[in-house]
Amino acid sequence: MKTVILGTAHGINVPGKCSPDGRLREWLYSRQVCLMVRDSLRQRGVKCIIDIEAEREPSLAARIAMVNRLVAQHRDCIYVSIHNNAAGSDGCWHGARGFAAFVAPNASPQSRRLAAIFHHSAVGAGLQGNRCYPPSGYYVQSLAVCRDTACPAVLTENLFQDNRDDVDFLLSPSGRQSIVDLHVNAIIEYLGL
Numbered sequence: 001m002k003t004v005i006l007g008t009a010h011g012i013n014v015p016g017k018c019s020p021d022g023r024l025r026e027w028l029y030s031r032q033v034c035l036m037v038r039d040s041l042r043q044r045g046v047k048c049i050i051d052i053e054a055e056r057e058p059s060l061a062a063r064i065a066m067v068n069r070l071v072a073q074h075r076d077c078i079y080v081s082i083h084n085n086a087a088g089s090d091g092c093w094h095g096a097r098g099f100a101a102f103v104a105p106n107a108s109p110q111s112r113r114l115a116a117i118f119h120h121s122a123v124g125a126g127l128q129g130n131r132c133y134p135p136s137g138y139y140v141q142s143l144a145v146c147r148d149t150a151c152p153a154v155l156t157e158n159l160f161q162d163n164r165d166d167v168d169f170l171l172s173p174s175g176r177q178s179i180v181d182l183h184v185n186a187i188i189e190y191l192g193l
């Protein structure tokens with residue numbers, strides 16, 4: 001039986017990861033979504049753990065080492081790192097909207113299949129925003145949590161924390177639920193349940 005490892009985004013100690021008005025804080029949003037996804041997966045009988053629930057991220061290297069210890073312990077795992085995107089780092093609002101899934105350049109076919117499922121699920125849920133996707137539907141970028149983790153791994157960017165409309169949506173109860181549902185549905189489809 002597979003184990004799903006959910007990765008929280010950053011930590012309270014990482015600066016700049018919030019909406020320009022401070023309403024959405026990425027470290028907190030990710031932890032809230034991870035808890036909801038974990039509960040929902042467990043209700044469906046799926047083994048699910050969160051890598052770092054605490055507010056702080058010790059370091060990115062420590063996070064990856066922790067994930068790889070979990071992978072060694074539980075063997076058959078997938079890793080999903082849950083983030084919010086940003087179009088700028090200038091503390092201003094921007095126009096880009098929508099969901100995106102990422103894998104590393106060294107991604108396995110399993111990672112790519114999981115990312116493609118996330119993409120299709122997001123488009124099906126109307127979460128594509130104004131994004132223009134590559135033909136595969138997912139993006140390839142050398143992100144450490146995908147590149148250096150020892151199991152199929154995808155990073156999800158759940159809309160833009162520096163777009164006003166995306167932030168309104170993300171913070172609404174129905175918007176938050178649709179982000180949770182997207183992850184649960186994609187993971188369930190990947191697992192063939």
Ligand SMILES: [Zn+2]
Nearest residue numbers: 009026083084
């Ligand atoms: Zn992030």
